[in-house]
Amino acid sequence: MNKMALMRSPSRTQLRLILIIMLGLAFITLVISNIGRRLFKETPAVLFSSSELSRFKETLAKWPNKPKAVIYFLVQGNPNSWAKFGKSLKLLDANFNGVYRYPVVVFHETGVTFQQMNDLRRETSSDVYFQLVVFNVPQFLTETPPNRTACSKHGVGYRHMCRFHAGTVYDQPVFNDLEFYWRLDDDSQILRPINYDVFSFMKIKNLWYGYILITHEPQQCVTGLWELTEDYLHSSKIQTPQSFYKWKKRNMFYNNFEISRVDIWKNDNYVRYFDHVDKSGGIYYHRWGDAVIKGLGVAMFVPTEKTHCFDDIKYKHGFWDVSMRSLPSCNINIPHRRTRH
Numbered sequence: 001m002n003k004m005a006l007m008r009s010p011s012r013t014q015l016r017l018i019l020i021i022m023l024g025l026a027f028i029t030l031v032i033s034n035i036g037r038r039l040f041k042e043t044p045a046v047l048f049s050s051s052e053l054s055r056f057k058e059t060l061a062k063w064p065n066k067p068k069a070v071i072y073f074l075v076q077g078n079p080n081s082w083a084k085f086g087k088s089l090k091l092l093d094a095n096f097n098g099v100y101r102y103p104v105v106v107f108h109e110t111g112v113t114f115q116q117m118n119d120l121r122r123e124t125s126s127d128v129y130f131q132l133v134v135f136n137v138p139q140f141l142t143e144t145p146p147n148r149t150a151c152s153k154h155g156v157g158y159r160h161m162c163r164f165h166a167g168t169v170y171d172q173p174v175f176n177d178l179e180f181y182w183r184l185d186d187d188s189q190i191l192r193p194i195n196y197d198v199f200s201f202m203k204i205k206n207l208w209y210g211y212i213l214i215t216h217e218p219q220q221c222v223t224g225l226w227e228l229t230e231d232y233l234h235s236s237k238i239q240t241p242q243s244f245y246k247w248k249k250r251n252m253f254y255n256n257f258e259i260s261r262v263d264i265w266k267n268d269n270y271v272r273y274f275d276h277v278d279k280s281g282g283i284y285y286h287r288w289g290d291a292v293i294k295g296l297g298v299a300m301f302v303p304t305e306k307t308h309c310f311d312d313i314k315y316k317h318g319f320w321d322v323s324m325r326s327l328p329s330c331n332i333n334i335p336h337r338r339t340r341h
């Protein structure tokens with residue numbers, strides 16, 4: 001009897017083993033259920049985005065005889081921003097895209113719902129492609145970015161947006177086989193019909209970068225950027241066009257409107273420069289904006305004669321009707337007063 005009882009009751013070691021196995025199982029269940037929850041939450045959005053990309057590739061494969069180009073927006077799902085975007089797209093349809101019919105690519109985070117996308121599709125005549133983006137603070141940053149910077153009250157979300165427009169957008173697969181793009185914001189408004197194809201115009205005239213206005217950033221938004229750029233130029237021995245030496249330190253293109261060749265930004269020269277700027281952390285620590293960074297990119301890598309100011313387009317951004325500007329806001333070589341934006 002004693003022998004049987006001894007055989008049935010587990011030893012301390014066995015008990016420990018059972019405990020470890022049970023804890024292990026509990027841990028694995030927890031991990032799997034978390035992954036499962038994330039997968040089930042995210043998969044429809046990810047799947048939808050990749051089906052949109054396939055559809056976009058089909059469109060590119062059957063492209064008519066005109067420049068390969070898209071009009072792109074980065075949007076937010078909150079009602080205010082979404083409503084502005086709807087209005088912006090309607091004006092774009094009415095004043096350009098209803099006739100010239102370029103695909104509209106809409107980058108968005110997970111906050112945008114299928115309902116919103118469907119409603120938008122019903123209201124636009126443009127062929128819209130939704131692309132999901134995920135914004136995170138880059139892991140190479142050594143310090144947590146402050147909620148506010150000396151430059152502005154904008155939070156980290158705004159700085160994700162700056163980083164996206166300044167560089168990471170060009171890694172998006174839709175940019176792989178494109179010649180040109182036109183960037184607009186949700187608060188961009190084209191106010192009058194444009195009676196020509198802006199992309200064909202750029203291509204025929206062999207223009208690389210089209211803008212609407214030159215303005216400049218306040219000093220506190222460019223802390224250290226000019227110095228970093230000069231050091232970078234000296235150490236990398238890049239051949240820059242003469243235009244760089246005329247470029248004013250805080251100048252920038254008002255690039256919520258920007259019509260550009262894609263290859264300027266995918267070229268190694270700009271990619272390496274952007275990477276250097278990005279790794280310095282200035283976008284998150286000082287809120288260096290995409291406009292100043294890319295302004296320096298144009299100054300360094302685009303000859304002035306390859307730039308073009310679309311001063312014939314009636315354009316409003318937010319509350320500001322840019323077409324009401326006073327000259328010489330198109331001239332690259334003249335310093336500008338700070339303008340409201």
Ligand SMILES: Nc1nc2c(ncn2[C@@H]2O[C@H](COP(=O)(O)OP(=O)(O)O)[C@@H](O)[C@H]2O)c(=O)[nH]1
Nearest residue numbers: 074075076081108109157158161185186187256
């Ligand atoms: N997804 C996403 N989009 C953003 C975020 N911040 C700004 N945007 C979008 O990026 C574009 C530029 O932002 P905006 O607030 O207009 O910047 P501003 O023109 O410098 O005032 C707009 O279309 C915004 O909707 C963000 O945190 N997430």
Ligand SMILES: [Mg+2]
Nearest residue numbers: 185186187256
């Ligand atoms: Mg804007």
